[in-house]
Amino acid sequence: MQKNLDAYWMPFTANRQFKQAPRLLSRAEGMHFWTPEGRQILDGIAGLWCVNAGHARPKIVKAIQDQAAEMDFAPPFQMGHPKAFELAERLVELTPQGVNRVFYTNSGSEAVETALKMAIAYHRVRGEGARTRLIGRERGYHGVNFGGISVGGIVANRKMFGTLLGGVDHMRHTHDPARNAFSKGQPEHGEELADDLERMVALHDASTIAAVIVEPVSGSTGVLVPPKRYLERLRSICDKHGILLIFDEVITGFGRLGSPFAADHFGVTPDMMCVAKGLTNGAVPMGAVFAKQFIQDAFMNGPEHLIEFFHGYTYSAHPLACAAALGTLDTYADEQLLTRGAKMAKSFENAVHSMQGLPNVIDVRNIGLVGGIELAPIPGEPGKRAFNVFLDCWEKGLLVRTTGDTIALSPPLIIEDSHLAQIVDTLSGAIRRAGGHVQSSNHHASAAAPIHVSESTHAAVNTAVRATAHAA
Numbered sequence: 067m068q069k070n071l072d073a074y075w076m077p078f079t080a081n082r083q084f085k086q087a088p089r090l091l092s093r094a095e096g097m098h099f100w101t102p103e104g105r106q107i108l109d110g111i112a113g114l115w116c117v118n119a120g121h122a123r124p125k126i127v128k129a130i131q132d133q134a135a136e137m138d139f140a141p142p143f144q145m146g147h148p149k150a151f152e153l154a155e156r157l158v159e160l161t162p163q164g165v166n167r168v169f170y171t172n173s174g175s176e177a178v179e180t181a182l183k184m185a186i187a188y189h190r191v192r193g194e195g196a197r198t199r200l201i202g203r204e205r206g207y208h209g210v211n212f213g214g215i216s217v218g219g220i221v222a223n224r225k226m227f228g229t230l231l232g233g234v235d236h237m238r239h240t241h242d243p244a245r246n247a248f249s250k251g252q253p254e255h256g257e258e259l260a261d262d263l264e265r266m267v268a269l270h271d272a273s274t275i276a277a278v279i280v281e282p283v284s285g286s287t288g289v290l291v292p293p294k295r296y297l298e299r300l301r302s303i304c305d306k307h308g309i310l311l312i313f314d315e316v317i318t319g320f321g322r323l324g325s326p327f328a329a330d331h332f333g334v335t336p337d338m339m340c341v342a343k344g345l346t347n348g349a350v351p352m353g354a355v356f357a358k359q360f361i362q363d364a365f366m367n368g369p370e371h372l373i374e375f376f377h378g379y380t381y382s383a384h385p386l387a388c389a390a391a392l393g394t395l396d397t398y399a400d401e402q403l404l405t406r407g408a409k410m411a412k413s414f415e416n417a418v419h420s421m422q423g424l425p426n427v428i429d430v431r432n433i434g435l436v437g438g439i440e441l442a443p444i445p446g447e448p449g450k451r452a453f454n455v456f457l458d459c460w461e462k463g464l465l466v467r468t469t470g471d472t473i474a475l476s477p478p479l480i481i482e483d484s485h486l487a488q489i490v491d492t493l494s495g496a497i498r499r500a501g502g503h504v505q506s507s508n509h510h511a512s513a514a515a516p517i518h519v520s521e522s523t524h525a526a527v528n529t530a531v532r533a534t535a536h537a538a
């Protein structure tokens with residue numbers, strides 16, 4: 067056990083609460099983590115929505131080991147290395163038709179910044195330099211850099227950081243529990259919310275708008291599945307006004323919905339896609355922007371010895387990351403993991419919706435292998451009920467994720483029915499124990515028997531701090 071935990075300022079963590087009762091992980095394989103004491107933890111969230119093929123997969127491990135021995139680093143500016151090109155070729159075999167250019171970054175946040183800059187610069191290089199405005203969406207999560215939090219719509223991530231980027235506007239989010247609670251897959255209602263983009267055009271004029279960025283399925287804000295026909299409508303409004311459409315597929319990319327990308331699942335092709343996480347199965351940090359060719363072509367003007375796009379990172383196309391990504395793509399291909407989610411989606415749906423009717427469950431949402439179970443907040447203490455569930459699950463050997471009062475599930479794509487059964491069993495128990503004051507806005511939950519805090523609270527739960535909707 068660590069002697070002193072003070073020096074490490076942990077990201078997106080309730081530091082004081084954590085350090086009183088640390089939750090440490092020291093080994094991982096397949097569907098599981100292990101604590102330093104040897105306790106097995108079922109991974110219900112693929113690490114942090116990223117370990118899609120499960121942990122410690124041999125081809126990925128070997129690819130990283132071999133690459134570290136062969137070449138640790140190569141400068142990415144004005145130089146290249148074979149695996150960077152090989153990986154890009156492999157990736158564009160997977161991307162939707164026409165999306166065939168790859169720009170590497172080191173994270174999802176950087177992929178977002180890159181896409182936003184690329185969009186503004188694209189319009190400029192083709193002579194529409196007034197198109198600088200960026201449109202995001204309320205409740206969107208696009209990482210933590212300034213562009214990402216500016217187009218993002220999660221207040222906790224924005225309020226501490228000043229005035230953010232100028233020239234940004236937001237469409238309304240699509241969460242509508244009054245009409246859509248307990249929808250399975252895409253909800254029926256809300257297609258018309260895409261028309262918010264028309265309102266932005268009416269307000270700002272299309273000639274000032276560079277791009278709109280959305281997560282096809284919002285993950286970090288609590289799993290919001292797009293209403294039927296919403297993304298199609300967004301696409302056609304973008305086309306009508308010459309606005310670039312960016313899908314942030316950092317969570318939905320690489321098989322999460324049962325197809326390689328959400329763009330495939332919904333049949334809507336954006337102009338740019340941001341990816342990270344599943345790109346390397348979480349093993350080495352890496353992100354990327356996939357762009358349609360016309361975007362890159364627009365930059366290929368001027369003298370050939372000049373740099374066309376003044377952007378990039380020291381670790382863009384890092385050899386270890388490229389090797390990990392190639393090992394990841396091999397693993398996905400060997401086991402057909404990018405479509406496995408479609409095969410498991412029905413049993414996953416049944417599993418998450420079996421929690422409807424438990425105390426305080428006010429909504430259940432799902433698509434592919436992503437699920438969200440929303441709980442009524444404890445009055446005056448938003449986020450605490452879900453955080454209590456998280457702590458309880460951890461004690462019982464299951465890792466879930468919470469954001470606000472929603473519990474998110476996003477297991478590795480190698481999940482089997484037996485794991486699903488364990489998830490349902492552990493999570494339902496924890497939700498029951500986190501009962502206390504039963505609050506409900508729907509008849510299912512209000513029919514459930516109230517339970518008392520005193521019979522259920524765990525020691526660690528007592529020290530829980532207020533959790534607020536945040537991130538990742």
Ligand SMILES: Cc1ncc(COP(=O)(O)O)c(C=O)c1O
Pocket residue numbers: 115172173174175176178207208209210281285286314315316317342343537538
């Ligand atoms: C949709 C989306 N975009 C961007 C990010 C940021 O990625 P990273 O944490 O790798 O910077 C995330 C992380 O969860 C995400 O879910």
